[in-house]
Amino acid sequence: MTVPMPAENDIEVGETIPFMTAHAVSVSLPTWRANVGYEEGEEWVLSKMKTGYPRFFINKIIQQLAEAVMEKHGGDDEHAMLFPSHAIALRCQDFFIGQDPELNEQIRIVDLVPAAEKARSEDLAVISPRISAVLFPKSKFSIAKTFWQHTGDGISSRRAEYCLNLFSKGALVDQASIDKTSRLCKGPRRYQKKTSIDLTNDSNGSNGAGEAQDPTQFVEERWGRNLDISMTRNAKLGVRRRIAGSLTEDTDLNEALKLEKDVERTRGVADFSEDDVYLYPCGMSSIYNAHRNLMSAKGSLKSIVFGFPYIDTLKIVEKFGPGCVFYGLGSSEELDDLEKRLESGERFLALFTEFPGNPLLMSPDLERIHKLADQYDFCVVVDETIGNFLNVNVLPFADIVVSSLTKAFSGDSNVMGGSLILNPKGKKYDLLKRTFENDYEDNHWAEDSIFLERNSRDFVSRIERINTNADAICNVLLSHPRVKQVNYPKHSPTRSNYEKCRTPNGGYGGLLSATFYTKKDAIAFFDNLDTVKGPSLGTNFTLRLTLRDTGSLWGIGLVCVLGCRSRSCTC
Structure with missing residues (x-):
């Protein structure tokens, strides 16, 4: 059966972005009205959504697995969240x-593991298909969703797909009552095939082994370019080496693995290597676990959130600790106020900031923050997602650097991932290293790691293209009479702070925002721009745009420029 492809940018409300991608991390919201409808929970939008950003919209495959677990292990008035x-x-x-506190006796955990574990295959040992279901009263779903959303530690849709296959065949069972006679299923067929690193498909659309593929699987796997699942450990090592900054050009996995551990890095910190890089299920998970481990290492102190952050960062320090001091502007005047607090004797766990911040693209003064941190004994956590390490080097000014690999690092909008790196020259490095080594669990699902490695092979050239395109569009908007303001690091009042961290060949990134004089113009711009539109920053085709209406401005358009692979792009 031939599946018709839509026009390049004509994707209906609620469709996956990219189109026909089962594990897509973005969803089409093609009009201003659709975005407003989504934010306000209007049924005409929500009812059409096939997917959404995974921390906010629980993937339907995960929902299916949760329902199956509930049918076997839950009660009529219970629901399940999977980890x-x-x-x-x-x-x-x-x-x-x-x-x-009254829920103490009503929350249960069911650990589901492969039956007959001693007999499991080598591939299953690599995959480790385990899940832990938290069962709770249905009426308390909002609490579970809050934990899922803010921590980012829920299971991925690929893990759910694999485990649902096992569970439906009785091969994933309650650890408390393992049936050792259960037959172990090998999971979805694609986990069983053997493929080379760059296997080319034949004219019939097969995977090179004579096996016809489902169209959605064919689109997502990109003509057999994925590694075999047994290469998971190498794939994760390759990803960690890229994050460590050892690669200065597009590199496949074989080349990444040939590098010596102590190869010269672009991070500019002595003794730094992939050993100080930790992978997490998503970017928010790396932030949550940074905060959690900092409290474990230093005690339960308030934190500082400096600059206008991604909202879940603020929620993490508010909901999972004693709270925070929030400096929303990230200005020098606010640093003056912080310094006065410190001089008066106030003490803090850590300062969390983004470089640059989203959506105003302001760059905090990391040099001054670092000096205050050393003087007054707090840690600095910098989220480099928007800047990315090819454009900016923030590690010398931070104890911990976090990033969402779901965004530009991946680019294909079909996999989640996060990273956390420790600065070996930070004053608290020894303490933090011991804490993370004792606590860390590698929960990045095997096939997600395979996709992430594949997607990031051309990271270097994509970032170069992204920088060029964003700069060009910024210049167009700056010259337009209906645009009131454009926010971009290159044209920001905090550019000098950005330049202190900009790498020798770095640009100014792929994110910019624009404020229009009238809401009517903002809506017209959004609705008529011929691009795919949806949440997340993780695409590599043409450009992607979302919007924010603050209420205090006529309209603010948040534009993300993410490379030009489109045949019709004229950037």
């Missing part, structure tokens, strides 16, 4: 009780 490990499920249980 990749028992430790995370325990943290979810603790969060429930912290929010509502």
Whole structure:
């Protein structure tokens, strides 16, 4: 059966972005009205959504697995939230009780593991298909969703797909009552095939082994370019080496693995290597676990959130600790106020900031923040997602650097990932290193790691293109009489702070925002721009745009320029 492809940018409300991608991390919201409808929970939008950003919209495959688990292990008035490990499920249980102590006896954990574990195959040992289900009263779903959204530690849709296959065949069972006679299923067929790193498909659309593929699988796997699942450990090592900054040009996995561990890095910090890089299920998970481990290492102190942050960063320090001091502008005047607090004796756990910030693209003064941190004994956590390490080097000014790999690092909008790196020259490095080594669980699902490695092979050339395109569009908007303001690091009043961290060949990134004089013009711009539109920054085709209407301005358009692979792009 031939599946018709839509026009390049004509994707209906609620369709996946990219089109026909089962594990897409973005969804089409093609008009201003659709965005407003989504934010306000209007049924005409929500009812059409096939997917959404995974922390906000629980993928339908995950929902299917949760329903199957509930049917077998739950009660009529219970619901389930799924996590990749028992430790995370325990943290979810603790969060429930912290929010509502009366739930103490009503929260249960069911650990599901492969039956007959001793007989499992080598591939399953690599994949480790385990899930831990937290069962709770249906009426308390909002508490579970809060934990899922803010921590980012829920299971991925690919893990759910694999485990649903096992569970439906009785091969994923309650650890408390393992049936050792259960037959172990090998999971979805694509986990069983053997492919080379760059296998080319034949004219019939097969995967090179004579096996016809489902069209959505064919689109997502990109003509057999994925590694075999047994290469998961190498794929993760390759990703960590790229994040460490060892690669200065597009590189496949074989080349990445040939590099020596102590190869010269672009991060500019002595003794830094991939050993100080930790992978997490998504960017928010890396932020949540940074905060959690900092409290474990230094005690339960308030934090500082400096600059206008991604909202979940603020929620993490508010909901999972004693709170924070919030400096929303990230200005020098606010640093003056912070310094006065410190001089008066106030003490803090850490300062969380983004470089640059979203959506105003202001760059905090990391040099001054670093000096204050050293003087007054707090840690600095910098989110480099928007800037990315090819454009800016923030590690010398931070104790911890976090990033969402879901965005530009991946680019294909079909996999989640996050990274956390420690600065080996930071004053608290030894303490933090011990803490993370004792606590860390690698919960990045095997096939997600395979996709992430594949997608990031051309990261270097994509960032060069992204920088060029964003700069060009910024210049167009700056010259337009209906645009009131354009926010971009190159034209920001905080550009000098950005330049202190800009790498020798770095640009100014792919994100910019524009404010229009009238809401009517903002709507007209949004609705008539011939691009795919949806949440997330993780696409590599033409450009992607979302919007924010602050209420205090006539309209603000948040534009993300993410490369030009479109045959019709004229950037």
